Amino acid sequence: MIPLPEPVAPAMTLADALLSRRSHYTYRPLSLTDLSALLRFAVGVQRRSGPHVLGTNPNAGGLPTIAVHVVREATVFEYLREPHALSPLGPGDLDGVFAQGEFGRRADTVVVLSGRMGPGLAKYGSRHYRTAHVDAGVAVQNLYLVATALGLHGCAVAGFSDDAVKTLVGGGEQDVPLVLFVVGRGVPRPGTGT
Numbered sequence: 001m002i003p004l005p006e007p008v009a010p011a012m013t014l015a016d017a018l019l020s021r022r023s024h025y026t027y028r029p030l031s032l033t034d035l036s037a038l039l040r041f042a043v044g045v046q047r048r049s050g051p052h053v054l055g056t057n058p059n060a061g062g063l064p065t066i067a068v069h070v071v072r073e074a075t076v077f078e079y080l081r082e083p084h085a086l087s088p089l090g091p092g093d094l095d096g097v098f099a100q101g102e103f104g105r106r107a108d109t110v111v112v113l114s115g116r117m118g119p120g121l122a123k124y125g126s127r128h129y130r131t132a133h134v135d136a137g138v139a140v141q142n143l144y145l146v147a148t149a150l151g152l153h154g155c156a157v158a159g160f161s162d163d164a165v166k167t168l169v170g171g172g173e174q175d176v177p178l179v180l181f182v183v184g185r186g187v188p189r190p191g192t193g194t
Helices: 014-020 032-043 102-106 117-149 162-169
Strands: 045-049 052-055 066-072 075-080 085-091 109-116 152-157 175-185
Touching (some): 032 066, 032 109, 066 117, 066 162, 075 162, 102 175, 117 152, 117 175
Antiparallel strands (some): 066 075, 109 175, 152 175
């Protein structure tokens, strides 16, 4: 397990992040400190309520319905909200994952959100298929806003091979890949320095 550094909260206001948020397609390497802040504030622990660990991204019924994986430096990690760490799972080859292969070539870091259908199906039945997508949508918006506030470039990607993503993250039979979020440090625009 790799403990993540203590995250530093972004200084940008929510209003500024909402108005500045964009999808970006060029990325520089992301520091472990940046990754720590991104994960902690976008999909980390907010509080506990009885047996439930509630995240900054709400999940249906407080259940662990979304799995978060990170592909970085050719390795796949599972993000553990508690204790805010990365658990290495194995090699992380992005070849054949994206429908648009340039994302795999440009990506420094990819956050993979998968729906864990088991807990939600047990409680909500087949309707949970919808709630998993809502949960992932909330998480993606958090990723965008936190990335923006940290000065990172990010882009949500829905064009990918489900089978390749499941193989990449070691997903089980009831796991459904929902969205990938490619992220890295911003690339300065020529002549602007930003």
